[in-house]
Structures are given as C-alpha cells and as structure tokens.
Amino acid sequence: MKATTTTRGAAAGTALLLTAGFLTGCTGQPVAGGTAGGEDSDTDTLTVWHFESEESAMGQAWATAVEIFEEENPEVTVEVEKQTFEQIQKNAKIVLTGDDVPDVMEFNKGNATAGQLAAQGLIAPLTDAAAERGWDRTVTGSLATTGRYDADGLMGSGDWYGVPNYGEFVGVYYNKEMFAEYGLEEPTTLEEFEDVLAAFANQGVTPLAEAGAEYPLGQLWYELVLAYGDRQLVDDYQLFANDIDFRNEAMTQATEKLADWIGKGYVAGDSAGLTAEDMGVSFIDGTYPMMVSGSWWFGRLATEAKHDWGQFNFPGNELHPGSSGNLWVVPANAGSPGLAEEFIDVTLRPEVQEVLAREGGLPVAGDASAIEDERTRELTENFQQIVEDDGLAFYPDWPVAGFYDVLVSELQSLVNESKTPDEVLTGLQEAYDEGKADLVGE
Template sequence: MRHQRTMTVVAAAMAGALALAGCTGQTGGGGGDTDDSTLTIWHYENDDSAMGQAWAEAIKIFEEENPDVTVELEKQTFEQIQKNAKIVLTGDDVPDVMEFNKGNATAGQLAAQGLLTPLTDAATERGWDEKLTGSLATTATYDEQGLMGSGEWYGVPNYGEFVGVYYNKDMFDELGLEQPTTLDELEDVLAAFKKEGITPLAEAGAEYPLGQLWYELVLAYGDRTLVDDYQLFANDVDFHNDAMTQATEKLDEWIEKGYIASDSAALTAEDMGVSFIDGTYPMMVSGSWWFGRLAAETEADWGQFNFPGNDLHTGSSGNLWVIPTNADSPSLAEEFIDITLRLEVQNILASEGGLPVAGDASVIEDERTRELTENFQAILDADGLAFYPDWPVAGYYDVIVSELQSLVNRSKTPDEVLDGLQSSYDEGKADLLDG
C-alpha cells in the first residue's frame, strides 16, 4: 500500500499532465531496431524530484554518448499511464522505454498479455541481475500468469522505498527517551509517552498507514517463508498462524492501551502526516516518500529509524523501466536503462533522498538524507524487503483498510479481522490463479 502507490500518485500529480503520445520501445527478447535515430522516454516524475533530476542526468549522458540520436522526453501522469497503458501499447505509436508501476496487477498484467519485451538476456549481458538481487529484484520478474517473483525479467528498478519510524527527537529528549532498537524497547517508549498523557503514534485508519503498521508487526513475528507464501503464493497461508495472530493481537493491544488515537479510524494519511509535522504525536510509522515533506515543513528536530528488531521491512524497489514489445528502438532503450544504474546517476538519487539501489551513501552531505539512505541500504544488505500488505490480490487494499478500521472501532476481534482478511485473500488468489 503506499505507500508506494500513494506516493507515486503524489509525485505524478506534480508532473505535467501532457496528452498521451509517443513513439518507440523494446529489447532483449524482441526483434531488431527499426529506428535507431530517436529514443522516446515516458516518465511521470517531477523535474525537481530526486528521480526527475537523476533521469535528467541519465538523458544528458545518453545524448553525449549518442550524438546522432534525438531524445524525446514526454511527461505523463501516473494515472494516464496506469489507465491507458494496455490500449496504447497495443498500437504502433509507443515509447521506447517508460516508467511503470510494479506488481501483479500492473507490470505483471502487461507482461502476461505480451505487451512488454522480456529483458532477461539484457539483464544478464549488462549485469543488472548482479546489481539487483534478492528481494530487490522480485518486482522485476514475472511468470506466464503475470505473477511477480519468477520467470523472465520484464522491468528494471533503479531506486527504492520502504517503511520505517519517524520520530520527534525534541519530544524524546523531553522524557529522556532513547531510540528503541527492539520491539520491547519500542513498547517501553510507547508506554512512557502514554503515561505522560501523550498518544505516541500518529496513525490513519482510513488509508494505507494502519495496514503498514500491522504488516510491520506481522514481519516482527514472521519470516521470509511467510512473506513468500503470502506475497508470491509459494504455499497456502493460514491467517491464524502464529505471526499474523500475534501481530493482530498486538495491534489490538496497542489500540486498547491508547497508543493509537481512538478517532484514527477516520483519519487519512494526510491527517497523520500533518499531526506528526505539527508535533501532536512523537512517532509516525510510514514510508520514505514522506521524507522530503518532513524536511521542508517540520520545525522540531526529527529523525528516522528502521522498525526496531525487524529483519524484514515493508517496502520494495521503486517503479520499473519497461520496454514495450512494439518499441522501435529497443537497443537504445536498454542503453538508457543501463545508464540510470550508473554510479553518477545513482549518486544524484542518493544526494536528493531518492534511495538508490546502486549508489554510494558517503557522497551525501545532509545528515538526515544520509541516515535514510543508510537505513535503506541496511535493509538491502539483509535482503529485507517484504513488499506491501495489499499487493497479493486485486482489491485487497480496501479490505485491509476496512478490517483494521474495525479493530480501531472495537467492532471486531482480532480473530474476526483475520477471518475477513483470509476470506478476501483466498478469493482473490483463486481468481488470479484460475484466470
């Protein structure tokens, strides 16, 4: 949940909403180029964002190394590409390379329909499969049904995102509290704030944040096998397993103890973020996409740390570069993608808080930005990306929101919530696998 999707929409909304047009795109598994004089790129990042600045540098490098090629950059919005991709990519007037959302229902669906070029050969030849490994590469591969995690490479990620804990250092200092490093220590901090009459966690039950907190707790008690079963359908999942039961009961306990405000079921992610920014709450469990806004708007001293005690964390690679099957210049598209993974481009992402997948955190001068990047790198080093709780099946985002709202409203028990999550998950999984 964006989560990765929400933040992408926010970034996209700032990008220019130009009419869908385009030219070209394909590679590794397709036919030869029919036009090597033009490279058409679609993406939906704002010019001032970390990604926008990095892609601008990649285009500059490409043009310097290919002076006879004209680069045509066309800004789309996330919604335009998401809604129109299947229609546009069935035609002949397509981009050579475009940014697209990862996951079963997006890149996986296009791959299964034959609209994206397989990139497995290119990944091997250019070393992408060595730079992007483990959980970072999971969103790059899709099987014949469009399910991520195995099969051919159909996309290449080059930045990341993850969920952690933002905290108000001033409020911690007032109570003499240290940054927690274990779940038990986190609970001690929660209790200490509550004892002083301060609700410790900014939350939002009407949108993605509460589901991400629940999933962080699942990951606190679970392991990679559970993630593979839940996200990749490696095996059936019993939602009354130890990890999911303990996580749901723990979240229920935190609600009961007042660590989460009783009115949070109706609050949005925006409400949550603003309340943390203005100092109402000392902690907020949410994603790296909040970083820039917090840096711009938060007056108090603040920091960020990974969810304490977890080896696995909510998050994933960022969106993918994909090459449409009907692209005119697949080889040029491959070359551009390769440039976006070069150190000089990745280091722009790093310096601007964009969470590079192949950068050098030591080049970052800003302390908070370096801290965020190092925290993400620690997750990558441990192969700790566990994706998002709503990813497995279509429509699951709304189910998670509704079920966890019931916990906050005290209208369902943890067992009843798990029953509701299980039912919708099983139905959605059957639809995917039978479809």
C-alpha cells in the first residue's frame, strides 16, 4: 500500500493544548519488562510521526525507509504524519495518555524529554528488540547513552526506550580563503588553534564568529572544558556519577581561558547580544574566518556560502559536544508495536544509512568511503572518528532543567566583563545543584 503523508498544523496543535487543562493530573505508569510487548492490535496500519523536512537528510532517509517497509509489507498502509518539533515537544505527554497515538515517532533525547516519557510509562521499553535485532551492537558507547533511561528517567542506563540512527556533533568550520590569505594552516592542537586566533587578531581580524544570546557560546565554553577534562568529568557532570565542583581544574581553566580569549579580542564584544542565526550568517558572508558550531549547519553552508570552507574537529580534543540524533520511540499505547519495531530496524539498514551519509546526515552505521562529495565525506569521517573514540560528550545545557538559560546568561556576563570567571562558576554551580536536587531528590 502507498504511504500517505499529512501535516498537522496550528489548529491541531491548538486543539491539543486546549485539552491540557483536563489532563494535567494524568500520569502514566511504568511499563514492566523490556519490550514494546504484546501482539499488534492493528496489523493493517503503521502510523509514523516525525518532524524532518522532505529536503533534509533525515527526511529523505525516512522516505526511503517507508518505501522499503512498504515493499516488504504490501498489506500494510503507512501513514506518515508530519509534525513540528515544537508540537511534539509540547504535546507529547498529552497525546500519549490517550488511545489515538502514533505507532512510532521521532522524539528529542535527554532527561527532560525522552527520559520523562520513559519514567511516566508513556513510551515502551525496547530492550528485548534491541538485543534480538542487534540495535545494541550497532549503537554503542556514548552514542547509545541517549537511548537508555533508568526508572527515574535519567539517561545512560536501564532499558532501551529509544533508538537513534544518526548523529550530530560540534566542530570548527573555517574559511579556507581567509586562512590562505594570512598564510595559516588547519591547527591540530589547542596551542596551534590559539596561534591561529592570535594571528588573525594581530591583523585586525576577529577570528571567531560567536553568539552569546543563544547556545553557541556555551558550546565553545564546553569545548574548552573538554580540552582540560576527561570522561569521568563528563559522567559526573552529565550522568550524576559523582558530585561535581564547578571549580574543578577543567572548568576553572576553561572559564578563565574563554575570558582570556574575550579579552584578547578573539570573540567580538557585541557577540553577547547575537543569536545563532546572526553567527551563522556572519560566517556564511565571510566576515569571520572560523565558527565553532554543530553539524546541523552543514547543509546550509553547502547551499549558501560562496567562499571555500572546510570543517575540522576541535583541535586536540578527545571529547566533543555531540550525541546521537533524535530517537525513534514507540508509545506504550501503540496499536502496532511489532510493525513499529520493524520500521525502526529498516532505518538502520545500509540502504537508509547510505542516504543519510550522502546527504550529510551523519549515519550511525554508514560507509563514509562511499560518499562522493568531499565536504560531506570529511564531515562524516570526522564524526565517525569521534564515535570510534567514544568521544561524544553531550551538550553543556543537558544535565538539568533550566540550565540552558543560566548558561547563556552567565557567559554573556563573561563577554560583557560584568562577572569574573569565578563569579560565573558560582552562578553555574548554584543552578546545577538546584536542578539536580529536583531530578534526583538530593
């Protein structure tokens, strides 16, 4: 049967929000066992929700997965419903308490998102399927962390509740023409990176495109934390393995280093008020020679940047901001959990992973050597090297709810020079400790 695609617009989102007042008291109960469980009550239809555009690498890959699934299951009608990220993020808890739920849907990873759904019993555990179908052998190490959640909804251990099939990470984009103009080469260590920063600054060129009003500056700070830290620090900070003191050596050195870079003019003084969009546009138009940001910029740079550019991993780091991409999850009330598991399995097949690879989508099981485009192959190889080194360290705002806003505010203060590095660390510590107590009750 041919798949049908529909888009749920503002009216549907509004209707869901209007029901929120009647459902705020409803919470799910944890699902026992390690499988989506039970027989399919509906063997004729598979309903898929995702929020990727048709032109994106993921959108093209999911379309390929639907085609393969249909060929192998001609008796099943696949209904693809396009949501927006915001609709799924805001309304998931409301929708999933009812019976009219998708069979499989794309959902954001992390303690405050997929973890909450898992802890409330709104999505089904997939541990048995992960073992039987080999997902736990394809998705391993730090790449698998976001797919597993414990009874409290904390990521990194417990049952599988979601399956990623692509990844993302933060690295350095650079303007090759500006590097050539000033006789500079791609750095391979933090010391060499600082030499490049200084060389541009000495010529009156601000080297780093940045944005203090949104996530980018926090990711630069975290790159520096990881330059001085190790996996134990990541586990303590992100997974609460041990208590963490923000005045540890790595975080102190990183915050002082960022302040030093700001003082030396490596980051523009007005960047405290700039957005990620401002940052990206300024790199695209050739104003700045470097931008530290995520793989999600790749497609736009490939389309819009007129200068020659490239990408390299943050010099000298073994750990990098990044994670799996979003997860496929199966609602606990899904009518076709078996079909859902089969669809998830298809998305991990070589044919689908190759589409992700070709379009710059960073597959978890793709072959980078098969990619013809040089830039796309370089990006994929850089990501695969990080995965092989078990180097994904997640994102700095992930550990606790509300930490994103605090991180942005504190680092803006660093750019404005209204706070010292020690005062910034104090603000971060207080917000982190409060958020952690809310999560784990300590």
